[in-house]
Amino acid sequence: MKKSTLFNSAFLLVCVSLLFSCSEKPKETIPWVNLFDGSTLNGWHQKGGNANYTIEKGTIVGSTVYNTANSFLTTDKMYDDFILELDYKVDSTMNSGIQIRSNSFPYYRDGRVHGYQVEIDPSPRAWSGGIYDESRRGWLNTLDKNPEAQKAFKQNDWNHYRIEAIGDTIKTWVNGVPAAHLIDEKTKSGFICLQVHSIKPDKKEGTEIVWKNIKILTDSLSKYSKKSPIEPIVTKNKLTIDEKKKGWKLLWDGETTKGWRGAKLETFPESGWVIENGILSVLASGGAESTAGGDIVTSESYGDFELTVDFKVNEGGNSGIKYYVDTNLNKGAGSSIGLEYQILDDDLHPDAKLGNHEGSRTVSSLYDLIQADINKPIHPVGEWNTAYINSKNNHVEHWLNGSKVLEYERKSDDFKVLVSESKYAKWPNFGELKHGQILLQDHGDLVSFKNIKIRPINKTKD
Numbered sequence: 001m002k003k004s005t006l007f008n009s010a011f012l013l014v015c016v017s018l019l020f021s022c023s024e025k026p027k028e029t030i031p032w033v034n035l036f037d038g039s040t041l042n043g044w045h046q047k048g049g050n051a052n053y054t055i056e057k058g059t060i061v062g063s064t065v066y067n068t069a070n071s072f073l074t075t076d077k078m079y080d081d082f083i084l085e086l087d088y089k090v091d092s093t094m095n096s097g098i099q100i101r102s103n104s105f106p107y108y109r110d111g112r113v114h115g116y117q118v119e120i121d122p123s124p125r126a127w128s129g130g131i132y133d134e135s136r137r138g139w140l141n142t143l144d145k146n147p148e149a150q151k152a153f154k155q156n157d158w159n160h161y162r163i164e165a166i167g168d169t170i171k172t173w174v175n176g177v178p179a180a181h182l183i184d185e186k187t188k189s190g191f192i193c194l195q196v197h198s199i200k201p202d203k204k205e206g207t208e209i210v211w212k213n214i215k216i217l218t219d220s221l222s223k224y225s226k227k228s229p230i231e232p233i234v235t236k237n238k239l240t241i242d243e244k245k246k247g248w249k250l251l252w253d254g255e256t257t258k259g260w261r262g263a264k265l266e267t268f269p270e271s272g273w274v275i276e277n278g279i280l281s282v283l284a285s286g287g288a289e290s291t292a293g294g295d296i297v298t299s300e301s302y303g304d305f306e307l308t309v310d311f312k313v314n315e316g317g318n319s320g321i322k323y324y325v326d327t328n329l330n331k332g333a334g335s336s337i338g339l340e341y342q343i344l345d346d347d348l349h350p351d352a353k354l355g356n357h358e359g360s361r362t363v364s365s366l367y368d369l370i371q372a373d374i375n376k377p378i379h380p381v382g383e384w385n386t387a388y389i390n391s392k393n394n395h396v397e398h399w400l401n402g403s404k405v406l407e408y409e410r411k412s413d414d415f416k417v418l419v420s421e422s423k424y425a426k427w428p429n430f431g432e433l434k435h436g437q438i439l440l441q442d443h444g445d446l447v448s449f450k451n452i453k454i455r456p457i458n459k460t461k462d
Helices: 003-023 147-152 241-245 413-420
Strands: 044-048 052-056 059-063 071-075 082-090 096-103 114-120 131-134 138-141 159-166 169-174 177-183 191-196 208-217 260-262 273-276 279-282 296-298 305-313 318-325 339-344 385-392 395-400 403-409 437-440 447-456
Touching (some): 071 096, 096 131, 191 208
Antiparallel strands (some): 096 114, 096 191, 169 177, 273 279, 279 447, 395 403
């Protein structure tokens, strides 16, 4: 072969190689951030119990111990929206989970870790990848209707989790198989934990779960998020699995006015209240009490009960949740009379400095009678808070965001003294009804409500 021919062939080969190399797009590097460096626990600390966490051959090993609470190896950083991936291998007798958007506050169950948990479940139930609300609401998204995900978990082998928490949506995958799809507004931010569950005496101490390849994405999440074919479970204005089991009922369905009427009307007010996107709001009308739509009450009355309501007050706002109300009594009053869980912007509304006892008109107080704990865990104006009222055998408690802020004995001598010194003194036997309605107050300010639920005892018709 001539030299010129050899040169031309070589030149052609180089050109073809360059052509193909130029046409190939470089593989994109996803900007993962490692949460575990493979050799230390830098960036992590332990909360809760005293399980053992060690590092072995580039992995984190968690092992059980007796006589301790659930243990959580917790990130130092807080995360809101993210995509998390990791691998784990778990003993077949052990229950565990990955906490996300979790928190620990002194006021909440003495600092107990609480929040979303992506379940690790090697038991025959096989709910690995399901979503549990640790130390709070219980199961939110089980896998009993997702057999493909139940089969995806590999016993005594490495398993891969992908967890997406973006906005109000949490999605999980187990070994690439879609597992859970939850839409829930409860918590927007928190830490991530690797859980070692507490064990009972019949379980073997020292059982292990091993984690590795723990990495997170926090940027350009819409670009890297994956679609899930699973129909999402929506919790807004719905009962959770555990709430259904415990006898809770929706007091408002999130869509209609069913079960409610105007306190001074036979029907629901035609104006002053709106329902939009699963939120019930009383509209602003200049701050005067009951000038537009007026108060609304339940069509049923309740004796002993537990009540929970999410509420949001705007700047300078005032409203309340009343209980043991009888709209047939005290018809001359500007607002229906009853015991009141106060809703208020404590910083800007003048009522915060008024009341029979100083501070007895601040948020979550028993209005005009008992001041709520001054260290109450209130979220800022414009954000959602959760009110909880428990009334059983005349013992009443007010809670705010998971913390008890006051308690009293209804009908007791001390209670009667408080009433006699208050604005309620002119109403005989105030607050002593055996049964009464639940009322949401129109005080002329924009205030919103959702997730209104009751666990009734001794319920009667209006």
